[in-house]
Amino acid sequence: MGIPGPAVRLGILVPSSNSNAETLTAAILAGQPDLGVHYSRFRLPPNLDDTVDLSVLGDAPALLNDAELQAIAFHGTSGSWTGITQDRSLCDELKAVCGAPATTASVAVVEALGALSATRIGLVFPGPGSIASQIQREYANYGIDVQVVSVPEAAMSNPEIAQLDTAAIGAMMRPAFAHGLDAVVCVGTNLRSGYLVEGFEQEFAIPVVDSAIATLWHVLRLADSSRSIPGWGALLAVH
Structure with missing residues (x-):
């Protein structure tokens, strides 16, 4: 046995x-x-x-x-x-x-985008726009073109990010979906975007890569x- x-x-x-x-x-x-x-x-x-x-x-x-x-x-x-x-x-x-x-x-996110053959992406990041710009530049080194960026209006701590409700997470994700993208990427493992992946994929017909x-x-x-x-x-x- x-x-x-x-x-x-x-x-x-x-x-x-x-x-x-x-x-x-x-x-x-x-x-x-x-x-x-x-x-x-x-x-x-x-x-x-x-x-x-x-x-x-x-x-x-x-x-x-x-x-x-x-x-x-x-x-x-x-x-x-x-x-x-x-x-x-x-x-x-x-x-x-x-x-x-x-x-x-x-x-893992870079490997996932490769597995999905996704090079043109929208980026969701629950932190400062300045860091989102750094992510955009870093991804470019790997042939990943960040065409749209969505960040929150106000800075949040990591516990505050985890406490966002479904509506707030969805409102942050939605602007990242634009015409012609291969995928949308949510960077931030304390952002509970993973629970919304299936619904957004069905709505927009492109993959959503949640970092967690x-x-x-x-x-x-x-x-x-x-x-x-x-x-x-x-x-x-x-x-």
Whole structure:
């Protein structure tokens, strides 16, 4: 007889102010009993422009390593503006610490856009327009053309972003949908846009890449456990 419980163990490193990671992931994987997800938390640096590296993550990766994982993900998007190359280096460092392939939310979004053959995108970002412009420039390095940007009128803390209701999230997302786009990308793993992906895809007939969903999609691929999970948009239908 096999070992009871999940056969595949995934690890996710979660910013301490994020309240979306565990709940969204649990909702998506509710019908996937072979997958177990294990979490470790760390505190983000105070400045959004600070690079997240192993010194910021502290003991969190090593604590996850004790669970003997098949893949690990850093559930944060700061690399989207501080540099995806640096995030790929972080992936290599996490692999060395945890002995398992690693990704980040920023790397996962770029990989997801590649899987969807999406190069012309609308960007939704729940932070300052100045950082959205940095994301636009960073994406251009990877052949991704951000043609439309939607950001909130007022600055919000990470907990405030998580408390946005469906109407407020939808109002932030809707301006990013324009004619001729291949996809709309929601950058920010504490923005609960993942719950709205399916509805917007049905309305506008283009994929919506939510960074939290993309993180799960990519870590499943790294663990050789990718599968179609209905109800969460086009990306999770991609094997």
